Amino acid sequence: MIQHEVPVVAVVVAAGSGSRLGAAVPKSLVPLGGVPLVRRAVDALVAGGAQAIVVTVPAERAADVEDALNGVAAPVRCVPGGATRQESVRIGLSELGAADDAIVLVHDAARALIPPDVVSAVAAAVLTSGEAVVPVLPVVDSIREVGEQSSRVVDRGRLRSVQTPQGARMWQLRAAHDRIAADGVEVTDDAAACEYVGIPVTLVAGHRDAMKITEPVDLILAEALLAHRTAGARP
Numbered sequence: 001m002i003q004h005e006v007p008v009v010a011v012v013v014a015a016g017s018g019s020r021l022g023a024a025v026p027k028s029l030v031p032l033g034g035v036p037l038v039r040r041a042v043d044a045l046v047a048g049g050a051q052a053i054v055v056t057v058p059a060e061r062a063a064d065v066e067d068a069l070n071g072v073a074a075p076v077r078c079v080p081g082g083a084t085r086q087e088s089v090r091i092g093l094s095e096l097g098a099a100d101d102a103i104v105l106v107h108d109a110a111r112a113l114i115p116p117d118v119v120s121a122v123a124a125a126v127l128t129s130g131e132a133v134v135p136v137l138p139v140v141d142s143i144r145e146v147g148e149q150s151s152r153v154v155d156r157g158r159l160r161s162v163q164t165p166q167g168a169r170m171w172q173l174r175a176a177h178d179r180i181a182a183d184g185v186e187v188t189d190d191a192a193a194c195e196y197v198g199i200p201v202t203l204v205a206g207h208r209d210a211m212k213i214t215e216p217v218d219l220i221l222a223e224a225l226l227a228h229r230t231a232g233a234r235p
């Protein structure tokens with residue numbers, strides 16, 4: 001388990017239904033190598049240095065998520081999530097009893113194979129930068145922006161795809177999420193919330209394993225990545 005100089009706490013958002021995955025259970029309970037996604041995500045955060053975790057869960061399956069998290073090596077509390085990811089994060093933050101200067105990480109349960117080294121790197125960068133921190137990857141496809149009648153090439157060298165965990169000081173992230181809620185602003189991630197209140201964003205290297213399991217093909221890929229990991233080989 002990686003240790004940090006400052007307390008590190010986390011919100012794992014796991015309250016989504018996973019409609020695009022189309023499984024018989026909410027996505028966070030879908031097994032990957034026999035272990036629910038939410039358990040893999042929480043274990044990786046703990047291995048990367050998170051000392052206490054709040055997990056937002058689908059209210060009707062709270063007991064199942066609690067069962068899945070039985071025996072995690074850090075204090076974990078489950079709370080019902082909100083109607084959107086953004087609302088779930090805000091609820092999770094409000095339930096974390098951490099000091100204002102603690103480092104807080106927000107992570108998608110759907111990014112179940114996040115390497116603990118990336119978790120640790122995000123926390124370390126919050127400490128050194130004083131900014132919001134986001135793990136990113138270069139974009140590998142060519143990208144076109146579409147208009148009404150035509151489309152145009154976008155320079156992908158200037159683009160990055162954004163992963164989680166995203167980190168900040170607790171006071172920063174709480175202020176950011178309270179403000180966007182008050183202003184009725186919708187964001188897709190926590191760095192965007194921080195940016196809205198003027199907190200700069202630092203980028204660190206993400207990892208292919210931290211892909212968001214969104215569609216059925218992603219689960220097939222994740223099973224293959226896990227098999228490589230288990231065999232001690234890297235793709």
Ligand SMILES: Nc1ccn([C@@H]2O[C@H](COP(=O)(O)OP(=O)(O)OP(=O)(O)O)[C@@H](O)[C@H]2O)c(=O)n1
Binds near residue numbers: 086
């Ligand atoms: N109301 C919501 C919606 C999403 N999430 C969480 O936010 C993460 C990212 O969302 P996504 O992967 O897009 O999950 P879903 O919303 O469940 O997917 P879909 O849009 O396919 O239904 C997931 O870990 C999901 O559980 C959440 O906690 N609360």
Ligand SMILES: C[C@](O)(CO)[C@H](O)COP(=O)(O)O
Binds near residue numbers: 189
């Ligand atoms: C937070 C996130 O995973 C970063 O890529 C993403 O924005 C979640 O978005 P979604 O709309 O819930 O898929």
